[in-house]
Amino acid sequence: MTEYAPHLDTNTIVNFGLLAMLLAVLVAIVRTRSLLAAVLLMGIYSLISAVWFVVLDAADVAFTEAVVGAGVSTAFLLGAILLTRTESLTKRWQDMVMPGLVCVGAGVLLFYAALDLPLFGDPSAPANAHVGRFYIEETKNDVGVPNIVTAVLASYRGFDTLGETIVVFAGGIGVALMLGFGERSMGDLPPALRSPVMEALAESDHHVVLRSVAKLLIPIIALYAFYVQFHGEVGAGGGFQAGVIFAVAVILHALIFGLADTMDAIPPELARAFAALGVLLYSGVGVINMINGGNFLDYDHLFPLAFEAGLPGSHLSGGYHHWGQHFGIIIIELGVLFTVAATMIAMFYAFAGRAADVVGEGARG
Amino acid sequence: MADVLFWIDQLGMALALAGGILSVIGSLGVLRFPDLYTRLHAASITDTGAATLMLFGLALMAGFSQEALKLLIAWAFVMLTSPTASHALANAAWSSGQKPKLGAFSLMSGKREPAEADTASGEKGGAP
Amino acid sequence: MSSFVGYANYFAVIILMMGGLYVIFSTSNLIKRMIGLSILQTSVGLFYITTSKVFGGTVPILIDEDDPARAELASRLDPAYFESAAYDGVVYSNPLPHVLILTAIVVGVATLAVGLAIAVRVREAYGTVEREEIERKDRIRHAHESYEDELDETEASEADA
Amino acid sequence: MLLGATAAIMVAMVLMLVRAFIGPSNYDRILAANSFGTKVVLFIAVIGYLFGRPAYLDIAIVYALINFVTTIALMKFFRYRSLQASLSHRRVGEEARDG
Numbered sequence: 222m223t224e225y226a227p228h229l230d231t232n233t234i235v236n237f238g239l240l241a242m243l244l245a246v247l248v249a250i251v252r253t254r255s256l257l258a259a260v261l262l263m264g265i266y267s268l269i270s271a272v273w274f275v276v277l278d279a280a281d282v283a284f285t286e287a288v289v290g291a292g293v294s295t296a297f298l299l300g301a302i303l304l305t306r307t308e309s310l311t312k313r314w315q316d317m318v319m320p321g322l323v324c325v326g327a328g329v330l331l332f333y334a335a336l337d338l339p340l341f342g343d344p345s346a347p348a349n350a351h352v353g354r355f356y357i358e359e360t361k362n363d364v365g366v367p368n369i370v371t372a373v374l375a376s377y378r379g380f381d382t383l384g385e386t387i388v389v390f391a392g393g394i395g396v397a398l399m400l401g402f403g404e405r406s407m408g409d410l411p412p413a414l415r416s417p418v419m420e421a422l423a424e425s426d427h428h429v430v431l432r433s434v435a436k437l438l439i440p441i442i443a444l445y446a447f448y449v450q451f452h453g454e455v456g457a458g459g460g461f462q463a464g465v466i467f468a469v470a471v472i473l474h475a476l477i478f479g480l481a482d483t484m485d486a487i488p489p490e491l492a493r494a495f496a497a498l499g500v501l502l503y504s505g506v507g508v509i510n511m512i513n514g515g516n517f518l519d520y521d522h523l524f525p526l527a528f529e530a531g532l533p534g535s536h537l538s539g540g541y542h543h544w545g546q547h548f549g550i551i552i553i554e555l556g557v558l559f560t561v562a563a564t565m566i567a568m569f570y571a572f573a574g575r576a577a578d579v580v581g582e583g584a585r586g
Numbered sequence: 587m588a589d590v591l592f593w594i595d596q597l598g599m600a601l602a603l604a605g606g607i608l609s610v611i612g613s614l615g616v617l618r619f620p621d622l623y624t625r626l627h628a629a630s631i632t633d634t635g636a637a638t639l640m641l642f643g644l645a646l647m648a649g650f651s652q653e654a655l656k657l658l659i660a661w662a663f664v665m666l667t668s669p670t671a672s673h674a675l676a677n678a679a680w681s682s683g684q685k686p687k688l689g690a691f692s693l694m695s696g697k698r699e700p701a702e703a704d705t706a707s708g709e710k711g712g713a714p
Numbered sequence: 715m716s717s718f719v720g721y722a723n724y725f726a727v728i729i730l731m732m733g734g735l736y737v738i739f740s741t742s743n744l745i746k747r748m749i750g751l752s753i754l755q756t757s758v759g760l761f762y763i764t765t766s767k768v769f770g771g772t773v774p775i776l777i778d779e780d781d782p783a784r785a786e787l788a789s790r791l792d793p794a795y796f797e798s799a800a801y802d803g804v805v806y807s808n809p810l811p812h813v814l815i816l817t818a819i820v821v822g823v824a825t826l827a828v829g830l831a832i833a834v835r836v837r838e839a840y841g842t843v844e845r846e847e848i849e850r851k852d853r854i855r856h857a858h859e860s861y862e863d864e865l866d867e868t869e870a871s872e873a874d875a
Numbered sequence: 876m877l878l879g880a881t882a883a884i885m886v887a888m889v890l891m892l893v894r895a896f897i898g899p900s901n902y903d904r905i906l907a908a909n910s911f912g913t914k915v916v917l918f919i920a921v922i923g924y925l926f927g928r929p930a931y932l933d934i935a936i937v938y939a940l941i942n943f944v945t946t947i948a949l950m951k952f953f954r955y956r957s958l959q960a961s962l963s964h965r966r967v968g969e970e971a972r973d974g
Contacts, residue, residue, distance in 0.1 A: 225795075227719040227769060231878060232926060238885050240726040242892060243760075247733040247753065249896045256745055257953070261904050263749050264945055265895060265911060270756050271938075272915055275931050276922060278807040279763045280773045284934050285819045286759070291912070292941045294752065294823050299952045301745055301830035305837040310743050311844075320739030328732040335728060340720035342769030344799035349768050353808030357801050361776065369774040369809040370816070378813060385817040392824030399831040428677065428962045431947070434670040441663075442940050449933065456775065457933055461820045466937065473944045476951055479961020561820065568827045573958040575834070599876035602921060606883025609914055613890035616910065622902050625894070629910040636887075640880065640917050644924055656932035657920060660939055664913055667943035671909050674947060678954040679902045773930045786927040 280457035300572030393564030464561025499560030520549025601643025774809035912942030
């Protein structure tokens with residue numbers, strides 16, 4: 222086998238170009254004084270890294286980073302800035318020297334350590350040659366799903382993904398415990414507490430164009446979320462990305478039609494219920510597998526073996542279709558969709574809904 | 587038949603290149619124009635123009651396939667969202683009191699206010 | 715030249731990591747530090763995906779036999795390299811790091827939201843999100859509480875004296 | 876030719892980044908972010924064909940939608956400093972009158 226020597230092709234050149242852009246945005250984020258500009262540059266930073274993931278053949282990761290990085294985390298950061306009322310930063314050079322030295326020192330050590338890593342793109346690197354190769358070869362006859370990443374995420378590593386779904390659910394509970402569910406703000410706003418800007422809304426802006434386009438777009442985004450969910454095995458996509466896209470559709474509705482209308486449409490109780498339902502659905506599939514005699518999340522036992530053998534082209538009767546795996550992956554991806562979408566919506570309600578308390582803040586020291 | 591497909595591919599690539607050049611011109615415009623409203627013009631018009639050229643060029647290369655449909659859907663969304671975002675941005679900037687530099691005028695009264703820029707930044711090239 | 719291409723990605727990712735770390739250390743504003751944290755998390759994702767890329771590889775989605783993309787992708791690689799890296803006619807990048815980073819990003823947003831919620835409550839409790847002022851107010855509060863404890867002790871000792 | 880289109884789009888992205896960095900007012904930065912997002916949609920579509928595997932077009936579509944939502948969130952934040960206020964006339968009208 223010829224000794225692998227990395228050489229420049231278009232993929233590598235575009236990769237270096239994007240990394241240069243990332244470094245430029247990083248310098249801008251470090252130097253900027255206004256917190257709002259930092260949030261905006263953070264959106265651009267996650268956008269460039271999403272494109273960089275696309276260039277390096279990571280379609281699912283690019284999907285998640287594009288949707289999560291630009292959409293949801295910008296909304297949370299803006300909500301937090303609104304609630305903490307800090308918009309400009311004070312910078313003293315004294316507290317720049319020591320962190321700078323520490324980071325440069327750590328960077329030099331990491332550079333030295335990076336010299337032992339395999340060359341960029343080397344197929345015979347231990348990770349790519351043995352472990353990665355196993356999953357590329359075994360997916361067809363174990364799970365029978367074209368998208369290897371979804372197969373590993375949902376079937377080989379199903380238990381870990383259950384853990385991650387519960388982590389997202391726990392994050393939602395944590396935010397709800399600290400910021401409430403946003404219902405308190407939906408009470409009638411006493412005039413004293415109304416922030417002056419609300420009056421400015423009354424006559425000057427009427428945003429007709431924005432409202433009509435939003436009315437058109439919101440159902441399309443929600444529909445696209447389900448498309449991403451159900452074609453998760455064939456192309457790039459899956460439960461996580463679909464959940465966040467659905468949450469972004471609800472956030473767009475809240476941004477344009479006001480949180481009150483959105484809470485009428487999707488009440489916080491519904492969001493709480495669906496978050497729990499998703500985790501229940503996911504672990505329920507595991508229990509069904511155990512009832513049918515398999516391990517906790519072994520979807521080959523999703524259906525009783527006699528029933529699955531009877532299905533057309535099933536791998537038990539000579540074909541190569543893993544019906545249990547297909548349906549198992551779809552159902553748990555649906556569970557992940559419910560949990561992630563409901564948790565992101567509940568978190569947005571918590572951040573956006575809490576503004577009214579702070580407006581009248583002066584009560585607590 | 588093969589050379590027809592070849593020429594369609596070449597036409598598609600040429601359209602994509604034209605779209606790329608148009609977006610570079612648009613970005614140059616965004617950099618060089620004096621105030622927000624002219625930059626909005628430069629950005630949103632060339633965005634939709636470059637999107638149309640490029641996505642149709644790629645759809646030509648994709649032929650009758652699922653990719654071509656996805657390209658057209660992406661084109662439809664860009665045409666729907668980019669002008670709306672620019673409109674909302676202009677509306678927000680205008681109502682927050684950011685006056686255009688060249689020849690500011692007031693909507694309601696219809697008469698021409700002296701351009702704020704003449705007094706504020708003291709530029710010599712005042713409104714005609 | 716080839717050793718530069720081999721390590722350049724790692725160096726760029728390390729610079730991004732250190733940039734995120736610097737943002738966390740140098741600012742006193744809690745929200746800006748959360749932004750530094752998410753830069754650090756994203757750069758870890760970049761590092762994992764750098765190790766997963768196989769030269770000339772494509773998205774790890776299995777291409778079925780009759781797809782014309784197979785010939786297209788095979789034509790781009792020199793045959794000697796192709797035999798060793800390909801799996802039934804196509805070179806795929808390593809899918810495993812993608813799975814890890816996919817969930818890391820979603821969990822990262824959940825923890826970002828919890829961190830921001832903590833920052834909001836800190837703001838409501840202390841009236842500020844700057845680290846120095848929070849520490850100063852803490853010291854004042856401790857001094858205040860220790861003074862009250864002394865008062866209680868003196869009253870208690872007088873009561874039972 | 877496709878390489879030329881990719882290079883052109885990358886140059887356009889860099890120029891848009893420059894506007895995002897120096898943009899005097901925050902509205903310029905939103906403009907730069909919005910236009911940057913649209914250029915990224917085109918860039919993803921082109922490199923799909925440049926590398927011979929157009930598997931990323933879903934990401935281009937998703938990005939056309941998400942970019943709009945981010946621009947609206949930023950615009951509403953800079954202008955109204957509130958994420959919960961409604962922009963629709965009906966609701967605002969009632970609140971203003973009886974508020």
